[in-house]
Amino acid sequence: MFSALAHPTRRALLARLADGPASVTELAAPFAVSLPAISKHISVLEQAGLLQRTQSGRVHTCALDAAPLRDAADFVQRYQVFWTQTLDALAAYAEATAPEPESD
């Protein structure tokens, strides 16, 4: 999943699909690589569950499926406190997760 997102071409493909479904050739058009290369990228995205294929005739139409990205969002947001809060809040968070008997 994260490795599917790790390649810039694949992120660009997702961005393109955010504007609507497209065929493999349409998806490949903006890129300077061969069609088989794009085909492989699409397979990677499909296997990561980020892309759904619908074959109608000889045209494979690809559509974005962002559902798995929710997991990535969940993962990343667990760390949100570490970049949004101040050091005080960070300390509070540390204390909340690993309570330390300080007094009382």
Next chain:
Amino acid sequence: MFSALAHPTRRALLARLADGPASVTELAAPFAVSLPAISKHISVLEQAGLLQRTQSGRVHTCALDAAPLRDAADFVQRYQVFWTQTLDALAAYAEATAPEPESD
């Protein structure tokens, strides 16, 4: 960045660091791989900016730096609308491409 997150061991290291800084040996302890392997993972995280190293004596203390994760969060959240509206969008698209009169 995404490729740094792509390896489960590295995500586990980040999770561990979320509880506070730790030395390389401490970080390596829970894993069944050799110390050099962990050392490399730490280097990858460090190069991705997710980890800061402080050498004091012969001990390298590693601390989480979640700031770069903000970029990942930004990326992922651009797609949030696609998984919050997924059911409607998918239904509409399915109906448009393969019209299946199920209810009228």
Next chain:
DNA sequence: AAATCATTTAACGAGTTGGTTAAACGTTAT
């Protein structure tokens, strides 16, 4: 039926990743 089109598969090569063990490096302790 033959040609063309959209796409994938096959086979290959260069470079990277993720692991290993052995050795090196610098720090601390005896």
Next chain:
DNA sequence: ATAACGTTTAACCAACTCGTTAAATGATTT
């Protein structure tokens, strides 16, 4: 000074990634 410790570097290997070109597949058009 010597030994032990924490960590990295070196050298190596197997497996994977990302790209290529050439051929195959299957659908459509002529």
